Amino acid sequence: MxxxxxxxxxxxxxxxxxxxxxxxxxxxxxxxxxxxxxxxxxxxxxxxxxxxxxxxxxxxxxxxxxxxxxxxxxxxxxxxxxxxxxxxxxxxxxxxxxxxxxxxxxFRKEKKLFFAELTSLNEAGDRSPHVGASVRRAEIADVEPVCSLMDVIEEFDTNPDSMRSGMRRSLETGTGRTYLIERDGHVAAAASTAAENSLSAMVIGVATHPDYRGQGLATSVVRKLCADVVQKGRSLCLFYDNPKAGTIYKRIGFQDIGFWTMMYK
CATH class of the missing domain: 3.40.630 (Aminopeptidase)
Structure with missing residues (x-):
């Protein structure tokens, strides 16, 4: 039933x-x-x-x-x-x-991803203090600039209106957070959480603008985000399909625990 x-x-x-x-x-x-x-x-x-x-x-x-x-x-x-x-x-x-x-x-498209979990930050992982210092937590006014970054990332196949309303709602309700780095007046890299609850949170929307890749910006954003969430006693999960990205996440402290599939209409 x-x-x-x-x-x-x-x-x-x-x-x-x-x-x-x-x-x-x-x-x-x-x-x-x-x-x-x-x-x-x-x-x-x-x-x-x-x-x-x-x-x-x-x-x-x-x-x-x-x-x-x-x-x-x-x-x-x-x-x-x-x-x-x-x-x-x-x-x-x-x-x-x-x-x-x-x-x-x-379904018109299917994507299979690694599913990874972090329970404690690897303090020995790579760091870029000069970059990390410029990471800040997003406010409501940052929703459009962050989503404009997502619009140019080919991997993000999400309805633009749903993406914007979802991010706005998560920031307004405290069910998610977004961190970003700006360069030349634009959001160069960002990462968010979703579904934050009393025990855990999901890392989503990790992105770097094509013009700023290879500088460690996304790593710094994710590390700062994870540090703040772990400090509250929560674990984090994320999806990835790029082995290179997986290596970065594992240096931060993530471990693979399974597979996740997304199927798009």
Missing amino acids: IRKLTDDDRQTLLAFLGQAPALNLFLIGDVENFGFKQDFQEIWGEFDSADGRLKAVLLRYEHNYLPYADGPFDVNGFAELMLRDDRLEMLSGSSDLVAQFRELMS
């Missing part, structure tokens, strides 16, 4: 997601931060017909969807829910889980 979840399901849902806290970082963060009464967010759960146990979850955030299950689940039922949204943009999740939707839904 699949039904929409409400605040009455909060404790059951969080206990279920807590079985895999790193993997469910987005889900846990969105439940803690936004709950069940937002226009931009809905959560459905599948319950075992025999014992009533919650066995699978599907989150809608804007027009992006994220499933989680700890075993076999109603793939067709979840697919039907997503296909009702004619503005569906992306399906993402653990690679093994998302693969089950391939034959039920058509």
Whole structure:
């Protein structure tokens, strides 16, 4: 049985997601931060017909969807829910889980990424103090300049309006943060978090403008961001597909823990 979840399901849902806290970082963060009464967010759960146990979850955030299950689940039922949204943009999740939707839904593009976690910063990693000193935390007025940087990065295949509204919301609500470095009056490098919750945060949007690559700017931004989050007792996760980028993240302290797939309509 699949039904929409409400605040009455909060404790059951969080206990279920807590079985895999790193993997469910987005889900846990969105439940803690936004709950069940937002226009931009809905959560459905599948319950075992025999014992009533919650066995699978599907989150809608804007027009992006994220499933989680700890075993076999109603793939067709979840697919039907997503296909009702004619503005569906992306399906993402653990690679093994998302693969089950391939034959039920058509997607124009798919990206498989390494999934890495950081619990403590590697203080012996590379540093560039002169660069790090110029890293600052973004304010609301920085949303457009940061998103303008993302617009020129080929790897970011995100709806521009959704990207801007999402970043603005995360800064306004404290569910995410963005750090940046400026050069020549423009944002040269940036990195953000999303789904910040009581235990963890996801690093997203790591980018350097093509004109400023090879200077260690992104590394400095990510290191500063991670240092501030870890100082609050939280772990961090991120995705990457570039082995060179993976080497940089591992010097900071990240370790691979699995794979993540994003499928775009």
